[in-house]
Amino acid sequence: MTKVHNFSAGPGILPPEVLQQAANACINFDNLNLSLLEISHRSKNFEAVMDNSRQLVKELLHLDDDFEVIFLGGGASLQFAMVPYNLLRTDGKAGYVNTGVWASKAIKEAKMIGSTEVVASSEEQKFSFIPKGYDIPGDLDYLHITSNNTIYGTQMKSFPKTNVPLVCDMSSDIFSREVNGNDFSLIYAGAQKNMGPAGATMVAVRKSILGKTGRKMLSMLDYNVHIKGDSMYNTPPVFPIYVSMLTMEWLKNNGGVPHIEKVNNQKASLLYAEIDRNSLFKGTTAVEDRSNMNVTFVMHNPELEPAFDQLTKEANLSGLRGHRDVGGYRASLYNALPLDSVQVLVDVMQHFEKNN
Numbered sequence: 240m241t242k243v244h245n246f247s248a249g250p251g252i253l254p255p256e257v258l259q260q261a262a263n264a265c266i267n268f269d270n271l272n273l274s275l276l277e278i279s280h281r282s283k284n285f286e287a288v289m290d291n292s293r294q295l296v297k298e299l300l301h302l303d304d305d306f307e308v309i310f311l312g313g314g315a316s317l318q319f320a321m322v323p324y325n326l327l328r329t330d331g332k333a334g335y336v337n338t339g340v341w342a343s344k345a346i347k348e349a350k351m352i353g354s355t356e357v358v359a360s361s362e363e364q365k366f367s368f369i370p371k372g373y374d375i376p377g378d379l380d381y382l383h384i385t386s387n388n389t390i391y392g393t394q395m396k397s398f399p400k401t402n403v404p405l406v407c408d409m410s411s412d413i414f415s416r417e418v419n420g421n422d423f424s425l426i427y428a429g430a431q432k433n434m435g436p437a438g439a440t441m442v443a444v445r446k447s448i449l450g451k452t453g454r455k456m457l458s459m460l461d462y463n464v465h466i467k468g469d470s471m472y473n474t475p476p477v478f479p480i481y482v483s484m485l486t487m488e489w490l491k492n493n494g495g496v497p498h499i500e501k502v503n504n505q506k507a508s509l510l511y512a513e514i515d516r517n518s519l520f521k522g523t524t525a526v527e528d529r530s531n532m533n534v535t536f537v538m539h540n541p542e543l544e545p546a547f548d549q550l551t552k553e554a555n556l557s558g559l560r561g562h563r564d565v566g567g568y569r570a571s572l573y574n575a576l577p578l579d580s581v582q583v584l585v586d587v588m589q590h591f592e593k594n595n
């Protein structure tokens with residue numbers, strides 16, 4: 240098989256050994272001579288997968304015992320609704336930092352559920368930076384932030400300091416760098432960027448902040464119901480959870496988050512240095528807020544794009560086109576992407592500069 244360098248923004252690259260293990264489990268899981276896809280989620284073999292997955296999340300985020308970890312369907316987008324539904328009091332107020340498309344969608348849902356205030360936004364400058372130094376009202380039920388903006392390519396290098404419960408959408412940079420999960424009250428992440436395949440969403444939530452909204456709760460949208468059911472209130476997305484578990488084990492067995500953080504820094508530095516050096520390209524975001532996960536860049540002369548696209552194709556570089564709302568290019572450097580792949584992209588950029 241030709242080696243393809245996969246820069247896809249999501250669903251994103253997974254480690255080859257994880258894909259092999261996942262493929263094996265589709266045929267014969269745990270030597271049961273049955274596929275993982277055809278056994279009960281209540282079997283002891285799958286219960287072990289669920290327990291292990293929840294434990295790995297707790298470990299990788301250093302979560303204390305107040306936290307519960309659950310895996311749900313519906314994508315990170317369902318969390319845009321479940322977060323306010325579970326945390327926003329009927330007479331309370333939620334705060335949001337608007338740093339991109341996903342944050343805007345989260346705000347839209349919260350407004351349907353209760354009083355919502357945007358405390359800071361970079362929308363007027365096309366989400367090209369992370370707002371800083373804004374006031375956070377002390378009476379908010381929670382403050383919602385997005386740690387990494389997958390589409391615009393910005394990333395919070397530090398998180399707001401506040402006594403208000405902090406809720407974070409970490410879909411596109413979870414496990415990419417050391418984070419003290421205890422600084423947050425709720426962390427959620429769709430699996431398909433940096434954690435596993437599409438279909439499962441991880442939610443880590445402090446038990447102590449739940450059950451206070453004064454609202455009658457629909458069962459499937461109630462975190463407490465899923466916590467009580469050990470994340471098996473209904474049939475969970477078994478395969479994406481299993482592959483997420485394999486990916487977390489891969490991470491743990493390869494130096495854990497501290498090691499991958501170093502590699503991620505190397506990958507990002509290599510590519511940003513080339514974007515800044517190369518006369519044909521330029522970055523699109525504030526330098527201090529550049530994402531280590533999604534590197535966005537454009538060409539000074541867009542007319543050269545088709546020729547560059549042809550060259551990247553010949554070099555087996557895949558998934559580099561920018562989001563349809565933004566254009567240009569986006570190289571996603573998720574955990575499973577090797578440094579070598581970034582080097583190939585940089586070589587192609589240099590080669591292209593010489594010939595243009």
Ligand SMILES: *Cc1c(COP(=O)(O)O)cnc(C)c1O
Nearest residue numbers: 314315316341389408410411429
């Ligand atoms: C991809 C993404 C989402 C949406 O995830 P879905 O699983 O498609 O709902 C939300 N937030 C961020 C930061 C993302 O990158």
